Amino acid sequence: MKTLKRLTTLTILLSLLSFTLPSTCIFAAQPHKNVILLIMDGTNSDILTLSRWYRGTDLQLDKILTGGVRTYSAQSAITDSAAAGSAMATGVKTKADFIAMNPDGRPALTVLEGAKLSGYRTGIVATSPVQHATPAAFTSHTLNRDEFGDIGEQQVYQGLDVVLGGGAAWLKPQSKDHAKDDDGMLKTKEVSREDGENLVKVISSSGYDMALRRDGLLRKAQSSKLWGVFADEDISYEFDRETLKPDEPSLAEMTSVAINRLSQGEKGFFLMVEGSKVDWAAHKNDPVGMISEVLSFDDAVGEALDFARKDRNTLVVAVTDHGNSGLTLGNQGTNGDYKNLPAEKFIEPLKKAKLTVKGATSQLKKNRTNLKEVLSSYGLGNLSSKEYCAMEDAKSVEDLESEMVRLMAKRANLGFTTHGHTGEDVFLYAYGPGKPVGLIENIDIPKVISSYMGFSLTTGKFATWYVDGKEYYRGKGFKVKIEGRTSKNPVMVATRDDQVLRFPENKDFYWRNGDKVGLKSVNVYDGETFYVHVEE
Missing domain, CATH: 3.40.720.10 (Alkaline Phosphatase, subunit A)
Structure with a gap:
């Protein structure tokens, strides 16, 4: 009985203690x-x-x-x-x-x-x-x-x-x-x-x-x-x-x-x-x-x-x-034999490329004396005379890239629609x-x-974080204008009595009579309207 009483007393004390100690001592903190x-x-x-x-x-x-x-x-x-x-x-x-x-x-x-x-x-x-x-x-x-x-x-x-x-x-x-x-x-x-x-x-x-x-x-x-x-x-x-x-x-x-x-x-x-x-x-x-x-x-x-x-x-x-x-895996050229195209038929031509088409052509010399090496770095070796001539005839790097990816897609049995x-x-x-x-x-x-x-x-x-700054401050009795509307750094200026507020575009602050005041978000100007966040 004494043992039971002691256990009961201990349980009560622990219960009381749980109400008096800070919750962080009893429960784990909320997870991040x-x-x-x-x-x-x-x-x-x-x-x-x-x-x-x-x-x-x-x-x-x-x-x-x-x-x-x-x-x-x-x-x-x-x-x-x-x-x-x-x-x-x-x-x-x-x-x-x-x-x-x-x-x-x-x-x-x-x-x-x-x-x-x-x-x-x-x-x-x-x-x-x-x-x-x-x-x-x-x-x-x-x-x-x-x-x-x-x-x-x-x-x-x-x-x-x-x-x-x-x-x-x-x-x-x-x-x-x-x-x-x-x-x-x-x-x-x-x-x-x-x-x-x-x-x-x-x-x-x-x-x-x-x-x-x-x-x-x-x-x-x-x-x-x-x-x-x-x-x-x-x-x-x-x-x-x-x-x-x-x-x-x-x-x-x-x-x-x-x-x-x-x-x-x-x-x-x-x-x-x-x-x-x-x-x-x-x-x-x-x-x-x-x-x-x-x-x-x-x-x-x-x-x-x-x-x-x-x-x-x-x-x-x-x-x-x-x-x-x-x-697409498959193109107009695979209409008749798609049933006999294991994955290797698509992958092997692609794995011959060591660089992307952009990486390959970035190495092209102005006189194009290294054209074969560039084509090879994109996995296009063993070109037929017709294929190589198409590469040589490309007038610009962009045209050359188009010819290269077209040939790679053909070799890899791939299609593109756009x-x-x-x-x-x-x-x-x-x-x-x-x-x-x-x-x-x-x-x-x-x-x-x-x-x-x-x-x-x-x-x-x-949901209503940004407000029309001109509309908001005019409602508060300010005169509002936008300085430098067509410049690269426009500013919304709100004036009332001896207060001058200046809101620079894209910044997270404004100037109040020359003193910098931090904001919780940036000012946004779309060419017509200045949007700002204000704390009521």
């Missing part, structure tokens, strides 16, 4: 939540099949197939990357060329911005310039995807924790780069920040580690913030990179480093990774380039899955934004808590992500 969204730009289903045959093993993607995604835009059954990226970033179907803008032209807050405003760390990775349509759609707002200057400036002032990719040209003041070509001729290339701003200095003064080469990316971290820019424009195709551009990192390496940096935060992170150049190769109808970038992307997916399986609180979603090229985008549904891949399944709309992806991370883009303050 991470999301890694990986996007293959311009990838149709047949190139995934072909890439699997080429590699000879299942893809990382195959292990997490969960459904499909519909890709059409607000105006077309076939979308462009801007509208598709914006749909996956904002949850709104919009028009071609719009970057995170509603169809009516108003900025729509992105899932990356929502995550950042909710206390998560954020990052983007791309093999294109980071100012390109898909990464732009998560980090900026413009009516035209080609406004790389505005997009780049908004990205710099968004306060992201990790940015990795190409696009150095749009971070520097306008200048001229001089270099010699293979024949010793001096050539000049314009680099493009027309407003004269040096965004590299802004990045360097904002607490970022700055990486310009692969070894700089892979060295030990000094800061939790990292900006890596590894090419003036795009990063090389993976098949070309090791031979032609060894100082550039792979997509898998960038993804791994980004995850490592972002996971240093306590709450969690959102990371968008784009394998940008499947689309670029598809526009050229280059099956070698397409395979190069699918496999590069798949390696990056492997990095994400390795982390997610260990972490157990990470949602991984992988998808393509739209199809491209209409690639050099443009296509409108088919695409595969959905997902892993982890809250993963999407089934056939969904592309606008459902940010809804799934934001729901898992605990915020909404469609209700509450995020």
